[in-house]
Amino acid sequence: MTRDLTLNRPSRATRFAARDPGPAARLAGFMAHLRAEGFRLGVAETGLAMAALARLDTFPPETVCRALKAVCASDADQSARFDDLFNAFWLNNGRVRARITQTRSAARDHQRTSQTGAGMASGTGKAHAPDDGHDDGDSESGGTGRLMATSVQNLMRRDLRELVSPDDIRHAETLAARLGAAIRDRRSRRRRAHRRGRGVDLRRTLRAALSTGGEPLHLHRRTRPDRPVKLVVLCDVSGSMLAYTRPYLAFVTGLTRADPTADAYLFHTGLVRITSALRDDDPLRMLNRLSLLAEGVGGGSRIGANLDLFARTYARRFVNGRSVVVILSDGYDSASPDQLGPALSLLKKRGCRIIWLNPLKGWRDYAPVAGGMAAALPHLDLFAPATTLADLARLEPELARL
Amino acid sequence: MENPDTLTEKLREQGYVAHPDLAMALHLSLALGRPLLLEGAAGVGKTEIARALATVLGTELLRLQCYEGLDAAQAIYEWNYQRQLLSIRAAVEDGESARQAESRIFSEDYLLERPLLAAIRREQAPVLLIDEIDRADEEFEAYLLEVLSDFQITIPELGTITATSRPHVILTANGTRDLSDALRRRCLYAYVDYPDRDTELAILTTRCPDIDAALGRQIVGFVQALRAEDLEKKPGIAEMLDFAAALGGLGVNDLGADPVALAAALATLLKTRSDRAAIPPEVAARLAGRAA
Structure with a gap:
């Protein structure tokens, strides 16, 4: 030695x-x-x-x-x-x-x-710490100190791994593929040959005209093809969302694996990009990576701060006019809700559409009074309930109308 | 260009003050014949470098502005359909055979050059600026990869056109979209940042040689302070130069002395409504006071 x-x-x-x-x-x-x-x-x-x-x-x-x-x-x-x-x-x-x-x-x-x-x-x-203080983060751990908080976090971490089963993911993948197809963008500027398109394809028409002595008898046409949009999903995994984390996470995973352009993030007190982890070829390793990234699941949530961070950093690179940003959250912000409105407005300036899926909205007599939700409403293109994978599937016609 | 320092010197003569990183990337791009990808915020002088380089090399600058939906017809070549149509009519009246007519109308005479084709057919290698590549869609990016690696273009009716000279290619991007790894790997890379205080002062004095030295320092200090504020659109170098020109036009010799003129000249720096609201005149006056 x-x-x-x-x-x-x-x-x-x-x-x-x-x-x-x-x-x-x-x-x-x-x-x-x-x-x-x-x-x-x-x-x-x-x-x-x-x-x-x-x-x-x-x-x-x-x-x-x-x-x-x-x-x-x-x-x-x-x-x-x-x-x-x-x-x-x-x-x-x-x-x-x-x-x-x-x-x-x-x-x-x-x-x-x-x-x-x-x-x-x-x-x-x-990247993990947009929040400056821990005090309002783990509301459940109370005053018992650090040891307690650590054990709670470990429990959550194990939970997360059990939360997503391969079956769920497979189911979600087909669902996500359908949803992705439902949200189509019809604004491509590129043109492609088409039998009943709007514009005339001069090149092909002229080629054909040669055989008819310069008389363009048959007009070839071209059209603007549809183009899929880019889905960006932000999933809230804080304590208040725990009951819905399973279907949501399965959905996010399925979506990211089915659609190569989709982009996924988790947030609680911090914001993490999980896209590359979700695309891991090995499902087991994927779950492990995800669990590592999702440290802090089940704590408080800082929606406003996280969305603001997102709009200022990742959104500049990954969100544009063709994006649809899907936020999965109940809107309960453990910090003050003042930041949420401006953050969404900033995000909206990227030209994207914003969809907020809220599990609580499915409840009878639900009104978006949670300070955060009320501030967010004016900036949303769609605000809909969703608690299970089946609920998400039912959203298809609504998304198609966007 | 033997080494980066001479290049820096020559660029400076053209009024471009280059960061050493950028000068090195530019030098290597010329020496190795590789395209150079420049990234950075809007207004840091990415486009300007191509112009300066073209002047230094004494060659032509060809510019291709990218936008969504840019396709081969606007980027590479297009047939002149109107002339072709006329020519076919004439051919029929002259009794020319269809085969003759075809070979004639698909010849060079009827070809409209667009920037990419023009760039590889010049006698002297031009500087080809592909501006804001991230605005074009993935399809065009993929096509560009082919052109940038082989420097040849295939036109079905004419055959393959190989480069008579290899253009010096500069691509710029400011992060509208993530570029593909393949494109990044094909290029050398330099990140262009906002210049530091000394560099920016050098730029100002190069561009506006007759500006008062004290005022120049104030302007640069003020603009640098403004960039540290939380703004939607940070003022770039061009804005700084506009600001200096505006102050000159208003006859201002001391930023702190004339708040009204300062507020008026701010129109050259702050270009969105919320940015105007974020910097009210008194904040501007305070920043100007600190810059002095």
């Missing part, structure tokens, strides 16, 4: 002194490092990176960093993280290689990483 330690200890001066396999291999190592960080890079990119470096005439670290950034980063997020990743790999003050993580020196290095890499840590943490 001790010998192992001395052999593998990374030296600060240079990490490649002993058995340096050459620059190409080092660069390949760096690409692997980026891949581990979620960059999508293939062999072609490694080659391109080599070519890019060959075009430089001087090699100070910042120049090399810029060159590799242009090649490897492919969106704003990766671009922002790149400098840190570059420094971590080449300048010996960050993440160490996986091979030595078991030794003590590696553990020490790891601690140093978490201190120096504070910027990155806060980047990942932010």
Whole structure:
């Protein structure tokens, strides 16, 4: 163990002194490092990176960093993280290689990483915490303290896994496919050949006219095809929604798996995007990932804050005029409802349509007096009850009318 | 262009102050012949860089503005149907055979070039700006991938047209829609952010050389402070330059001294009603006071 330690200890001066396999291999190592960080890079990119470096005439670290950034980063997020990743790999003050993580020196290095890499840590943490205080979050856990709250959360987490059965998902998938087909957008600007279209297809008409001596006897036509809309589903999984979480979650899962353009989020006190987790090929792993993401299920809900966060962040990328945003929630906001109206109005400015499905609306004598719901109503295109999968299925004609 | 620094220098001569990251991406894009994808908020100078680059390279700028429903007829080529129709009529009267007529009307003479086809047929490689690619739909993006990898275009009636010169391609996007991974992988990438204070001051003095130095600092400080506010549309660089021009037109020499003129000039910076409401004159005056 001790010998192992001395052999593998990374030296600060240079990490490649002993058995340096050459620059190409080092660069390949760096690409692997980026891949581990979620960059999508293939062999072609490694080659391109080599070519890019060959075009430089001087090699100070910042120049090399810029060159590799242009090649490897492919969106704003990766671009922002790149400098840190570059420094971590080449300048010996960050993440160490996986091979030595078991030794003590590696553990020490790891601690140093978490201190120096504070910027990155806060980047990942932010998505889970739009709320600033825990006090109003877990209303059920009362004053018994942290231990109690933790056990409640664990219970919920296990629950969630049991909540969604493969059968439910299959059922929901067919349902979701039908609903998706029901909400069609008829505003495509593209044209396609069609027997009874509105516009004349000049190209084909002219081709045909050749055989009739330049007389366009038969007019070919084209039309604007229908185009499916993009569904974005926001599902409330707070404590007050617990009874409905099962059908809703099955619906969201089915929808996301049936429709490759659908997008799904959970919210309670925080907001998480679960689209990629739901698309996992392995259903078991999918449920595990989902459970991890859904930490905090059954607590309070901050609808206004979460919708505001959504409208400001994800919606800018994923919501446009072709989107239909479906919110599944009972409208009970554990924070003040003031934020909800402005948040929905901001979201509405993206040009989308908003549907709110509320389980309580199915109750007799229900009036949307919950402060949140009342503020939301003016911004909704459809406000309908839905408590079970069957209820969702009955919505089909209503959605088709939108 | 031998290295990024000379490129930066030449761009600056054209009035474009480029961030080092952007200059490097641009340099590599030219050196490796890869398209360059620029992302960033509206008004950070993504389109302008193509114009500056075209001037630096002494070549033509071809611009393709994307929009939803953009299709091959507007992006690549179109047959001139009216001329074709006339020509067929004439051919019939002249007693020309159908085969002759066909080969004639589907020849280069009757072809209307659109930006993509024009870009690959130029003698000298032009700068091809594909603006706001995220506004076009997925179908067009997929087609563009083919053009950008092979630089050849197939016209069924004419055959394949290969590039006589490879255009320098710049694509811009500002996040209306998520672009496909395939397109991102084909391109080099640079994220263009709002410039920092010094860079923006440099831009202002490059574009408006005769502006008073103190006023320039005030303008930049004010606009930077405004961007930190919670606005729907943050003012971009073009807006900042408009603002400077407006102040010049109003004869303002000190932002803090004339709140009325400042409020009037704000029309160049704040372009939605709620943004106007968010920055009432007294807030503007306070921001201006702090910028001074």
